[in-house]
Amino acid sequence: MANREQVIYQQTAERARAESRVFRFKPGRAILYLILILGAVLAVLPFFWMVSNSLMTLGETINRRWLPAVPQIQNYLEAWEEANFAKYFWNSVVITFTTCTGLLISSILAGYAFGRIRFVGRDVIFAILLSTLMIPESVTVIPSLLIIRGSVIPLPGGSWLNTLQALTVPFMANAFSIFLLRQFFAGIPNELWDAARIDGAGHLRFLGQIVLPISKAPIMTVLIFAFIGSWNAFMWPLLVTTRETWRPLMVGLWNFVTEAGPQTQLLMAGSVITIIPILILYFFTQKQFTEGIATTGLKG
């Protein structure tokens, strides 16, 4: 017991010393903090500007005030109504949800197959899929649009312009997600698979009952990337939505920009509305977010 207390005492003393080292004022450290804070201010300033301007009157936005005299909450209602955001917001939710679901299913299956099933031509096919990561959207977007219009190959239902499929199906698979999951699945010890096979499980059951429960982290990373990509998508939705039916929020915001012109306060309110879901996702999954980026960034 005495020994244990002694250890704890030593640890506490050491920690106190370590902290005193941190607290001791050093001009060098102050400069470091100054740089960090300056960076943080610059990173946040546009967001602050967005929110404060969204609560101003038109006159206040023109005369550059830092804060509104009286917060104009009704700007949000006005933007919401005028820009038809209710519809676009719902569209974006459905599009994002559908894309994420499709992407998860297809890339979990493919990642599993590339990581754990041996079939003829596996590595060649995988390499070919990976090569698509290099290709700029400018090259693929024109033929893709023609495909969606049904003028290259026959599509079920003729043209897919202004449909949910057009906005979701092209994004339901990508080489990056498959790569990420494959790396993880391939690292799962073979003993688990051998044991499952003795129990008479096939690949699908092994995947569902053993692999998925231990793969939450990489799946979450894929999901976060898919969510952001889908919610933030702009060029493709701009091309395939000529009518309002399935127009997503980003295209709606852009149309609002070209129509609302100088109504800064409404534009800012609209911008705030579009970023809220992403911010909510970010605050709840912050750790997985940054760790996912860090590890994928390194493994690339």
Place this chain on the structure above:
Amino acid sequence: MTAIPAHPGAPKSSPRSVSMSRQRIKENLTGYLFILPSVLIIGLFGLFPIIFSVYMSTLNWRARKGGFIGLSNYQQALGDFSGVLLFVAGILLFVAAYFIWNRALRSSDNRVLIGGVLAALALIGGGYVLSSGWGQMIAAGDKRFLNALPITLFYSLGTVPAELFLGLVLAYILFQKIRGKELFRMIYFLPYITPAIATAVVFRNIFSPRESSLANWALSAFGIEPMKWLFEPRPIINVIFGTNFEGFLAGPSMALVSIILYGIWTYVGYNVIVFLAGLGSIPNETYEAAEIDGASHWQMFRHVTVPLISPVTFYLALVAFIGTFKAFNHIYVMRTPNALGTVDVASVAIFDTFYKMNNYGYAAAQAIILFVIIAALTYAQNRIFSEKVFYG
């Protein structure tokens, strides 16, 4: 590709080879079924478009598919093929100069002098050939498209080094047992994840030409006259120094510089996160050894951190570079008619050819040209910098 672990269901030597082979067929089928959805989608929207773009680029395809016109679309974009040849020859001379110089540095003293002279000659000759080739191309080709290429390059050179430098500095500071590290990291990352359309709309307001705009307020704090920012097509050097350079030498327009600032603001946080992870993987003993040798903070940064982090820097540079050549959304949102096309990077120019002018075949040809340029630059970047990367 990384090693793939031994096949889990690999047949162990067994007398029942008939059932084994049936199992192997089943295994193959399962594999194909599992990858089918992904292969279909990526094949249709990722791979097929490349081949189809090449095919489209040889057709006279304006909204409606037309006849075969060979390389006319490419000729329309690039002007004159002899100009292109001259231009490429100029670049090859630059490459030659680089190699001669590298060789010369490694050899004996008086060879350095000869090598230096040769390299300088190759450089001057390359510059001359390149600029006359470019002149021919501009004279005969599509000015809007050709000008988009140096604009894209300005955008890349303006954003990538700055965001890498700031990212590394901030990450290095954050790595020094800083209080509130998590909070700083979270804040820096915010611009990267928020929708580019929304933040670009805000920056349109911040960089508006009004005297009361936030950017002009910041200038006035330093006693500088208000500027027109996104509405200013004049090159930034001309605006600041009142000089009168024309063409490529004049550098990016004020409007493009505003967009570059936005680009840096967006991507620094991403670099901070990846650099932080990279810094974590540098063994502590290296720093301790350097400290024992009496290295100062700056020396440690310069001689331990920078070389050891170079694989990460290289990776980030490559990703950022390709990214800037693909950049579209925020530039599309932040461009104004007043900028007179001085911010139209290649992807925006291609989009206009296709979306506004409905000239599909021509847009496809432009996209293929861009693709070839990206591939060539990526290859060059790989060759030049992979020698300088230190893999511990």
